Amino acid sequence: MDILDREDIIKEVKSKPLYAILGSGGMGVAVAKELDGQDISLIFVEMDASKAETLKEQGFDVEIGDISDYATISALDVLNIDVAFILSSDGEANLKALNHLKILKPDIYTVSRAIDQNSKDRLEAAGVDSTVLPTRAAARIIVQAVERAATLKKAHELQKVIKEMGQGKLAIVVHNNPDPDAISGAMALKEIAKSVGVESEIIYNGLIGHQENKAFVNLLDIDIARVEEYNPSQFSKLALFESAIPGTNNLLPPDAHVNIVIDHHPVGTTEVKADFIDIQPEIGASATIMTSYLKELGIKISSELATALLYGIRVDTQEFKKNATQSDLSAAAFLTPLVDHEILSQIETPSMSTETLDIMGHAIKNRQVTGSYLISNVGSVRDRDALPQAADYLLNLEGVTTTIIFGLTEDTIHLSGRSKDVRVNVGEVMREAFGEAYGGGHATSAGAQIPLGVFSGTKDKHTLMKLVEEAVVKKLFEVIGVEIEDKEKEE
Ligand SMILES: [Mn+2]
Known part of the structure; x- marks a missing residue:
């Protein structure tokens, strides 16, 4: 064995990546749970014997030792470790463990818990690849949770307004010459109405012009009615979608009473009147607003709807090159696994007659x-x-x-x-x-x-x-x- 190059042996025996969690504690266990299901080997290093015992009972490999001791680290098969998570609550111990690891394997990938800004700076100076400040990470997650709660609240308000408008159908009027963003967003609104037992119809005026837009409506079998088929007396509720002012770029008379307005275009100083208003000019697409609603309400999204919404976002943001925000990207990431990619590519390359x-x-x-x-x-x-x-x-x-x-x-x-x-x-x-x-x-x-x-x-x-x-x-x-x-x- 001595005469063989150790690296060669490692390459031979190694089958899956090895991750080490040094200084387990609560955070170490949480990280192990997050990694559960991934095809990796995991080893813990824990100083506290009773904690180590609990981990062993849960089926983990555990070495007992102090991570700030060189002896503990060098006893590990460090050359074989791909990623080391250094997660103890002791900043000094984490820094020492990092230094030991770097001596044994300079290119080891390390993620370390920092205690404060000073500890973060020192870990970075010692060559750590990534640091986590738990208080900051927690704060970020709390802010995200607040944002999601605000979206959910708004979505519940929307459902309530639809439900409270009494009996009858909801008319969803989109702007003239509707584009995929307007049409797909209106489809999502239709689903939200359906979730509270209200039937609805999407109505437009003008043209659905481009070959791509025509393919979009045909391939996804989108149910959308022209203004000629619109009989206002059949509807007791009115939503204006991707348009905010009745009579401005839509088929409604200027004095129409609108219940719901959802748009992402700025309206300037004009006063928008409706029971429910959601206008977010900073967002790249209306389909993004509607995707967050569907997501937070937990409404099942069919592959047709997901395909339509993603296409709407892509067209409006010109493939994320224009006005795309973090929200547009998140919505797209959320929709992508649900999308029918074959239909999407057919929409994008319609054949010419x-x-x-x-x-x-x-x-x-x-x-x-x-x-x-x-x-x-x-x-x-x-x-x-x-x-x-x-x-x-x-x-x-x-x-x-x-x-x-x-x-x-x-x-x-x-x-x-x-x-x-x-x-x-x-x-x-x-x-x-x-x-x-x-x-x-x-x-x-x-x-x-x-x-x-x-x-x-x-x-x-x-x-x-x-x-x-x-x-x-x-x-x-x-x-x-x-x-x-x-x-x-x-x-
Ligand atoms: Mn739009």
Whole structure:
């Protein structure tokens, strides 16, 4: 044995990692319990004979000795120890044990209990890998517990408001052109309503535009109704989700009485009125707020709901690159094991139909670019969802900051606009050009649907398209302050 290199023997016999807990005490036992179930070997070093006996009775390997004695440490198979937890309540003894260990195995991984800041500093100077100040750790856990208790209290309040609104269904109205964050969060609210025996429906106005968002709704089989199917008299309760003011970017009239408002957008100085309000502008996604509610209420989350919520958080935080807080990351970590990853990847890479591809082709071919504004008329379409995709895609063109794509279905002219120019509000352009009844949307993304009946008297569809094009172009340049005359001179 003497002639063999000891390291080689260790490599041969060693099967699982060996952890040592030096100076067991209450904390040592607690750490051992935390490690229970992991595939490791564990050895205790305990000075107190009766404590050692108790540990042995519990089935642990125990060496009896004082951890501040070099003899105790050197009697251990130190070279074989991967991690040493030095946890006695005696700071000096911990420091000595650390020094002994380092002499015997300089690269041993050590975690030590510190008694105070001075003891922490000295342990660190002696090369400890990690220290724990129990009072500080306990304080952190207490603060976390308080935060969780506050979320649970809020979640109970929400349940109470839903339950107390009397008989009937809850209408969950999401903002116009709802995105995955709004839809998934509304689904979570639906589950919370269900947990107190209240039925609900999710209602939206506008478009569910992107191919990804369409895939999201289809693949997860999401039940969401359009405004046309909304009959307010069927509902006795009203929740506004991801939107805070009735009539502002949602289908409600401005005087609607809302019971519940949940949002993560700042509302400025506007007064929000509701029985229950949870607006957290610092959070990256509404789906995060709802995930904490579900988690604290202990409501079972289906894989569809988990997938929807995680997708909502990822889209809103742009894959955690934008506005992602610790809460968003925790919610994502909580949801990940519940997610259907196959569906998630299908949502993220939806297949493009041949018609969409054709429309993209027409949009590219027929584009008219004036300065940084691109307008394209793609003619007849069956799948109007291809229009926002084309509008998005052409926004990538060099020098282009605003795109407007037109298409014609059987009886309606559809427009889709996108802008990354801060001076242009395409939602306003659409509203001003066609009125609230036909046009709407956000500053960066908007659309309009004009029934051909509006242009009655003109039979030829191409003439109609030309008229619409002129109206939009005129309005667009009016809004952005470009003289059309100048533009025409240039052409
Ligand atoms: Mn959002």
